[in-house]
Amino acid sequence: MTRLKFLLSAFLSAWLLNACSSSTPEQTKTPPTEIKVVGESVAELTSPPLVPKPVGNREATKLIVNMEIVEKEGTMADGVKYLYWTFNGSVPGSFIRTRIGDEVEFHLKNHPNNKLPHNIDLHAVTGTGGGAASSFVAPGHEVTFSFKVLNPGLFVYHCATAPVAMHIANGMYGLILVEPAGGLPPVDKEYYIMQGDFYTKGKNGDPGLQPFDMQKAVDERPDYVVFNGRVGALTGDNSLKAKVGETVRLFVGNGGPNMVSSFHVIGEIFDHVNVEGGDLVNHNVQTTLIPAGGASIVDFKCEVPGTFVIVDHSITRTFNKGSLGMLTVTGDENKQIYSGKQTEGIYQPEGSTIQNMPGEKAPDAPKAATHEERVAFGKSVFAKTCQACHQENGQGIPNAFPPLAKSDFLNADVNRAIGIVLHGKTGEVVVNGNKFNGVMPAQVLSDEEIANVLTFVYSSWGNKKQEIKPAMVTAQRGH
Amino acid sequence: MKTTILLATGICCSVSCKRVPTQHGTHTPITQLALAPVTDTVKMAEVEGGAYTPFFGKKDTTIVVRGFMMDVVPVTNRRFLEFVKRNPQWRRSNVKHIYAEGNYLVNWTNDTTLSPAMDPEAPVTNISWFAAKAYCDATGKSLPTVDQWEYAAMADAKTKDARYKTSYNKDILSWYEKPNTAGNRVDQTPENVWGIADLHGLVWEWTADFNEVMLSGESRKDVSSDAAKFCGSGSVGATDLMNYAAFMRFAFRGSLKANYCVQNQGFRAVKNL
Numbered sequence: 001m002t003r004l005k006f007l008l009s010a011f012l013s014a015w016l017l018n019a020c021s022s023s024t025p026e027q028t029k030t031p032p033t034e035i036k037v038v039g040e041s042v043a044e045l046t047s048p049p050l051v052p053k054p055v056g057n058r059e060a061t062k063l064i065v066n067m068e069i070v071e072k073e074g075t076m077a078d079g080v081k082y083l084y085w086t087f088n089g090s091v092p093g094s095f096i097r098t099r100i101g102d103e104v105e106f107h108l109k110n111h112p113n114n115k116l117p118h119n120i121d122l123h124a125v126t127g128t129g130g131g132a133a134s135s136f137v138a139p140g141h142e143v144t145f146s147f148k149v150l151n152p153g154l155f156v157y158h159c160a161t162a163p164v165a166m167h168i169a170n171g172m173y174g175l176i177l178v179e180p181a182g183g184l185p186p187v188d189k190e191y192y193i194m195q196g197d198f199y200t201k202g203k204n205g206d207p208g209l210q211p212f213d214m215q216k217a218v219d220e221r222p223d224y225v226v227f228n229g230r231v232g233a234l235t236g237d238n239s240l241k242a243k244v245g246e247t248v249r250l251f252v253g254n255g256g257p258n259m260v261s262s263f264h265v266i267g268e269i270f271d272h273v274n275v276e277g278g279d280l281v282n283h284n285v286q287t288t289l290i291p292a293g294g295a296s297i298v299d300f301k302c303e304v305p306g307t308f309v310i311v312d313h314s315i316t317r318t319f320n321k322g323s324l325g326m327l328t329v330t331g332d333e334n335k336q337i338y339s340g341k342q343t344e345g346i347y348q349p350e351g352s353t354i355q356n357m358p359g360e361k362a363p364d365a366p367k368a369a370t371h372e373e374r375v376a377f378g379k380s381v382f383a384k385t386c387q388a389c390h391q392e393n394g395q396g397i398p399n400a401f402p403p404l405a406k407s408d409f410l411n412a413d414v415n416r417a418i419g420i421v422l423h424g425k426t427g428e429v430v431v432n433g434n435k436f437n438g439v440m441p442a443q444v445l446s447d448e449e450i451a452n453v454l455t456f457v458y459s460s461w462g463n464k465k466q467e468i469k470p471a472m473v474t475a476q477r478g479h
Numbered sequence: 480m481k482t483t484i485l486l487a488t489g490i491c492c493s494v495s496c497k498r499v500p501t502q503h504g505t506h507t508p509i510t511q512l513a514l515a516p517v518t519d520t521v522k523m524a525e526v527e528g529g530a531y532t533p534f535f536g537k538k539d540t541t542i543v544v545r546g547f548m549m550d551v552v553p554v555t556n557r558r559f560l561e562f563v564k565r566n567p568q569w570r571r572s573n574v575k576h577i578y579a580e581g582n583y584l585v586n587w588t589n590d591t592t593l594s595p596a597m598d599p600e601a602p603v604t605n606i607s608w609f610a611a612k613a614y615c616d617a618t619g620k621s622l623p624t625v626d627q628w629e630y631a632a633m634a635d636a637k638t639k640d641a642r643y644k645t646s647y648n649k650d651i652l653s654w655y656e657k658p659n660t661a662g663n664r665v666d667q668t669p670e671n672v673w674g675i676a677d678l679h680g681l682v683w684e685w686t687a688d689f690n691e692v693m694l695s696g697e698s699r700k701d702v703s704s705d706a707a708k709f710c711g712s713g714s715v716g717a718t719d720l721m722n723y724a725a726f727m728r729f730a731f732r733g734s735l736k737a738n739y740c741v742q743n744q745g746f747r748a749v750k751n752l
Contacts, residue, residue, distance in 0.1 A: 071658070115655055140582050163726045
């Protein structure tokens with residue numbers, strides 16, 4: 001209580017000081033503490049990835065926010081269930097949009113079926129615990145508290161009930177935006193993305209209802225790092241949409257509890273970034289760092305169509321733990337800006353050459369006349385296309401990419417090998433007694449090139465020295 | 480104007496903080512006068528006395544717990560219905576809201592009928608601290624203290640203090656992940672070494688001094704009423720940082736007021752030896 005009184009007196013004296021100094025001529029803007037509120041309205045709240053309509057143009061008002069805490073089972077990934085603790089039933093929780101000077105009357109309801117007490121700490125609140133102390137609420141109860149938003153920016157809110165890490169790890173976070181007077185510059189599309197790390201008893205992909213693993217959380221070893229609460233929340237049909245020529249603003253938060261995000265959109269450069277969600281605007285940014293419990297506002301113009309992959313550029317999280325989303329931009333191509341077409345799945349960690357260029361014919365390779373020529377041409381194809389994974393001497397990489405040198409799998413079936421180069425390969429294979437379970441994309445090569453590269457491979461590193469003719473490749477194309 | 484409201488809230492809060500329910504209060508609430516005695520035949524088990532280090536509190540504090548008898552299962556809907564039938568002042572329509580809020584027995588069909596969906600052998604829930612205490616008074620028993628409850632509940636099937644075991648903490652945590660356990664029958668979880676079941680895995684349970692830890696408000700080293708409720712500070716007072724399970728139990732207790740009636744909370748009684 002004494003702390004509260006102290007704060008109050010500090011608040012009062014600051015107010016009085018402000019009042020005294022407000023007569024000076026340079027003080028033209030109303031201090032946020034003195035912005036008058038007009039009327040009363042109920043806040044529009046949206047589930048991710050949607051964002052409420054802009055409010056910066058209206059006058060400051062008394063804004064009523066209704067938030068219900070629900071503990072409920074959801075899907076973390078295909079076949080993987082998780083008991084989420086949520087604000088308004090989604091992870092992240094509902095997006096709250098306010099403008100500077102608003103007096104927010106916050107109603108926090110804890111559903112009677114819930115097992116645990118909860119509260120909310122909004123980083124946009126100036127006051128003890130960010131509201132946590134005033135909002136501690138038992139299951140089956142509702143608390144109300146009020147605050148005036150004094151600082152513009154994008155802020156994280158989260159549950160702060162002990163054990164805090166567990167409440168956050170289970171999904172209890174979201175974003176609250178405080179717009180400056182007059183609002184943010186207008187854009188065509190706005191979306192809401194929030195990264196979070198999850199810790200499950202089983203490994204990534206282990207099926208069934210996975211309980212929270214406190215030891216992994218303490219060790220900061222997440223099994224999932226995802227956008228919007230689960231793997232695939234922003235891919236396929238759920239991907240974000242925009243049209244060529246539109247400007248897109250992303251409100252990006254990081255709930256943590258532990259991981260820091262290197263937020264990046266593949267194939268886009270952020271025109272503006274509100275660094276850490278505050279006033280500082282940076283321009284022309286590739287990757288912006290978003291701390292746990294922090295946020296960032298980024299925007300960019302969509303100049304060309306395609307699928308733009310949204311990642312945490314701490315990249316194994318993207319390819320092994322789930323932090324992958326997509327922005328699908330439709331419209332006319334602009335070959336001056338980008339010559340090729342981009343499709344889903346083109347970005348592969350294997351680092352090979354361009355995998356797929358629908359509609360474009362690969363240039364004709366030189367025709368080989370002899371076995372020796374074929375090996376020589378094939379060697380250059382191998383260096384461009386295959387070597388990044390299968391390595392210079394065909395030795396592969398243990399547990400990742402199978403060897404081509406002295407490979408029982410390769411030598412057993414030539415037509416199978418041709419088919420794999422043509423169509424790609426997914427799933428488990430056993431090569432020289434070792435299991436591999438990865439993805440090889442289909443290669444866009446001419447029949448001549450495939451014949452050359454396979455002849456090179458079959459003629460090297462102790463393999464069976466077979467020549468592959470282009471006709472054999474042609475024969476496999478239809479399969 | 481704004482500040483006046485804030486100040487007023489502060490004063491209200493500090494008043495309510497001081498209202499720590501106690502079994503030895505200076506006045507007896509009218510609703511508890513003239514309780515009709517109820518015979519409770521539920522089995523009780525003896526918990527031998529001993530010393531333990533509580534999860535919350537000063538480091539190296541050892542609490543001596545004297546031996547006591549404890550109900551082997553929580554009070555069921557059936558047993559509480561008997562109590563309500565004999566004590567009309569504790570019927571839903573008669574009870575005063577300062578003793579039991581609007582959720583009191585909210586799922587019952589009427590004052591003296593359980594809803595058809597309820598199992599009579601499931602634990603009674605949606606009961607206030609006052610109601611639980613009245614039941615105990617009427618049966619000649621009392622609510623366990625936090626120390627008694629925690630002391631009995633730190634046992635697993637084999638040991639009196641299993642808190643250091645991974646399996647013990649894992650089992651408790653797994654309950655937090657199971658929705659709607661309050662409708663399950665009592666005595667379905669494994670008995671602990673004392674022969675007592677359901678301390679974990681069914682419902683939260685009222686204790687006589689449930690709000691003492693959170694509201695002690697002594698030095699800043701102790702867990703003060705504010706500190707336990709938000710970011711990190713709660714961990715300062717914890718003797719075992721890994722004991723998330725107990726953390727949640729204390730957080731839950733701290734969120735309660737004595738007239739709250741929570742769907743996932745029941746109670747059981749003890750008798751001092």
